[in-house]
Amino acid sequence: MKNILDDDTRPTNSVAERLAKTYYLSCLDQNSTIEALGSTPIDELLSQLGGWNISSSGFNVTSWKLQSAIELAQNTYSRSVFFAWMVAPDERNSSRHIITLDQGGLTLPSRDYYLNKTDREKTVTALKQYITQVGVLMGSNEEEAKTQAESIVNLELRMAEVTMPEDERRDEKALYNKMRIMDLQRLASFIDWVSFFRSGFSLVNISVTGRTEVVVLVPSYFRQLSVIIKDILAKPTGKITLANYIGWQTVNSLVGALAPSFREAQRVLQRALMGADGAEATWRQCISDTNNVLGLALSSMFVREVFDEQSKPVAEQMVREVKNAFKENLPYLNWMDDETRELAKDKADHVTDMIGFPSFISDRDKLDAKFEGLEMREAEYFDNNLRISQWMLLKNMRRLQRPSQRGEWDMSPIQVNAYYTPSKNQIVFPAGILQAPFYDKNYPSRSLNFGAMGVVMGHELTHAFDDQGREYDKEGNLKQWWNNRTIEAFQQRAKCFIDQYSSYKLNNDSINGKSTLGENMADNGGLKAAFHAYRGWLQSNTEFAPLPGVNLTHEQLFYVGFAQVWCSTETPEATHMQVLVDAHSPAKYRVIGTLSNSVEFSKTYKCKPTSPMNPPRKCEVW
Known part of the structure; x- marks a missing residue:
């Protein structure tokens, strides 16, 4: 893929392929634009969220509102703070889609890293160091950053305690808890859920009311999360703690699109988790990133140039x-x-089975239609990532009024993997594994x-x-x-x-x-x-x-x-x-x-x- 993307003499046959190449070049950052911008892109985003107390983005505790901060983080910038949600097939009626909510919002990859004493001593310490260093890079003094890092990790620790372990999530029937939004409101009243979903679905002209149905995978998590948040808000520093958590989750999700100093700060945590700092050649990381967000466009080039x-x-x-x-x-x-x-x-x-790649990737017009409304700019890697997140969120929300269909690829065709989708009774073997x-x-x-x-x-x-x-x-x-x-x-x-x-x-x-x-x-x-x-x-x-x-x-x-x-x-x-x-x-x-x-x-x-x-x-x- 590197040879294909780096070769300027190869024609890019479609808008989709040009999007992929533009994104790849913005990631390579050959003009050092990312480094020159420093923390400016994330500061501007955080100011929209109401600021982050340990950054120079500005924070006003009086005007800060939890509701608007969560709505913006989740439904404008597509960041999973406190929980995750998406539109997915209704598993009791697989021909339709339904809003689905799940637990989420932890920085570390498993609740066990917070709750196991041995893991906590090593990994949570590294997490605090990572947050502190990012805070310093964003304008805070080290002592203040350490204090706020401690409060963020303590909140995540409480969230981990109410997170359902993976081995208790094997029963699909137990995870299917359908209710109306008004029922969700009674279950977890820490935000106004009708307002929350309207802030998202209004962008795609879909009406949401208290009677709109949702599936909540782990009701106990949302009930206990509501208790935790209300307990924190009752304290004098409660708003600061919650704002810092939301700010941190937003920054952490975008660290890879910031200056090298931010990625260097992340390596202390990567070493604790992986035993290595995770550093790899920039071109390799950029191909991986491009495949993650524009896999179908990249696959068009792969199939044409490489695949047998x-x-x-x-x-x-x-x-x-x-x-x-x-x-x-x-x-x-x-x-x-x-x-x-x-x-x-x-x-x-x-x-049913899907093998290799979808036929439409060889049809320029059909492939381009898949990326309608998406824009990329070569000198704007950070903003390109936001554009993709927002575009994918809107695309997902539009599914709510569309039937679920077989034949949709949920994985890039160049991925070396395979999968089975229960709600479609479908197996998929991408071209990437046929090597x-x-x-x-x-x-x-x-x-x-x-x-x-x-x-x-x-x-x-x-x-x-x-x-x-x-x-x-x-x-x-x-x-x-x-x-x-x-x-x-x-x-x-x-x-x-x-x-x-x-x-x-x-x-x-x-x-x-x-x-x-x-x-x-x-x-x-x-x-x-x-x-x-x-x-x-x-x-x-x-x-x-x-x-x-x-x-x-x-x-x-x-x-x-x-x-x-x-x-x-x-x-x-x-x-x-x-x-x-x-x-x-x-x-x-x-x-x-x-x-x-x-x-x-x-x-x-x-x-x-x-x-x-x-x-x-x-x-x-x-």
Whole structure:
């Protein structure tokens, strides 16, 4: 991508591509405009929010209003202070959209960093240093900045205490709490919610009243947050504390668009969290940023210049083979009743897939239409980020009066990832993952493709039937469609996975078998479906000759293909953060845990009974 973006001789075929290139150049900042501006851009933004007490943006405690500060931060500048909200598919009626609210607003990536004593000593101390240094850069003296940093962190600590842990958020039905805005007002009265939503939706000419429905994922959080905020407001310094928190959250979310001195201040926290300062080449960071905000435009160039389009039909065929293997296994699952089994097959038949990239990115007019109303300017990186945030917020709000549709890409096609969307019953495999090490049409054994990319395909398909995905029917609606006895049998088998993965440790961190349950099920189910798909492929195709110099069969190479994509090295801090925040198990145990459950793996590699990779008790659902 760097070569494409840096080459001025390559034509940019569309407005969308020019937007991406302009944003990229504004990020590179070859004229040092960002450094010259210093804190000026963020000072101007903070003054709109009523100021920040530890900056030179001006702050008047008498005129400052919590309501207007939250409305501006959330609905003008799209910053998630105190909570997060968006328009999303209604999970009980997936054809429509609904306003959805969730807990949020913490600087650190997990509540555990605030509540665990060991983490607090290291990471919270680094957070205070980071806030203090930013305050100094914005005009405060160090002692005052330290005092205000302490109050911000203390507020976030109280918010962390009422934040629901991730392992308690696995039950989708428990998270679906539909109510009217007037009911939300009674639940959490720290702001006027009708006024809050009107401040946003008025920008897109959508009417909101007290009877407008919303879904609140964690009502207990909003109820307790309201108590916390009212308690703070009752104190003489309450407004200052809340204004400082909102100011800080706004600054922190935009630090990457400020002068290098601000990014340098952030590194003390990055070192505490990751064991490294996170510094990377500017061009690499700028490509990543461009992909995050203008991924479809960037993908148009990637597909035209780099992507091997022959990969797409081959991958489409592989998805069909993996899906067929998954369905063919259903009759052998003796824990399911016949009716649920038939419904599961029907759901698998209804899973749609999107592979590579959407066709419209090759059509200039259609691609440009996706970015209508968005402007970029080469010397305005900070403002470009605000423009994108505001444009995306307006785009999201307009969905409230539009039906939910399959076929929308929620991830950039050049992303090396894949996903399943329960409300659409849809699996997506972007072009970015259809490359080595996951996929290469020139691999000397098809087994390597099935072991790597095939398992990813099986993994995403299995998500439709994991502990969360199984709660959605074939149309993507949240409803019970399983027999109660089958649910009980499923839960017993799920407990096997919870116990197995909870027994694994990395650097004295135990994996949370509950919060990683869905991903562990998907890894195990995906491996099995892909292996049987490969065997099915062999029935009508001829494999290459054995690899010279490698004393492995093609079936053994299948498992090599699976395992090698998870080769990685991480600092202890990064591993610790993954255990706390990632729904996936660490790479090591994605391999060991999954393979040790596989009967076919043990047979293929002739593992001795009761050996570590062939334990007598194996966990299996799909």
